[in-house]
């Protein structure tokens with residue numbers, strides 16, 4: 001089968017959610033506007049300033065995604081942050097480090113779990129800031145506890161996307177191996193999407209491999225003495 005033409009390749013970026021909803025029905029929540037993304041349906045942008053067709057030119061509305069995982073802004077590096085690749089379509093306009101879009105849907109999700117050492121370090125270095133961040137996080141619908149495996153499985157089933165847990169702290173992401181594999185995953189998520197939709201098993205396998213490679217990069221990075229990169 002031939003490759004799809006470039007025009008058919010969707011825009012794919014990275015973005016962040018909070019884990020919200022009921023324990024039996026976990027959902028993805030936009031941190032900025034506290035809106036739950038509907039499972040198995042497109043999320044559509046709305047504008048508080050009244051743009052008829054978000055994302056409007058000269059406005060800040062639209063569904064945001066960044067081109068690089070390392071450019072994600074994390075309001076609180078806490079447990080319960082979910083980040084992942086999203087497909088963007090409809091009206092898509094360029095924004096700082098990425099895009100604002102009319103429609104979006106997640107393609108792969110990663111749940112962030114902090115290392116106990118990082119939690120302790122934050123408390124020690126800036127207990128006041130840690131408290132403020134935590135309060136804001138909870139006010140936006142974030143959870144105080146890291147999501148357990150069952151919650152993540154239900155989340156994946158509801159949205160119909162793969163979900164993996166990774167250990168780390170997002171503001172430290174400019175780790176080269178993580179950034180490299182994140183870029184590879186974003187490429188595969190975009191390029192393979194038309195093929196995966198047609199049921200192409202090879203495309204699905206490549207996508208799964210790219211996700212697993214990124215998860216492994218996080219694990220190697222948490223390791224004090226990571227093995228050499230072989231790829």
Ligand SMILES: [Zn+2]
Pocket residue numbers: 047048049050051054055056059060061062
């Ligand atoms: Zn607007």
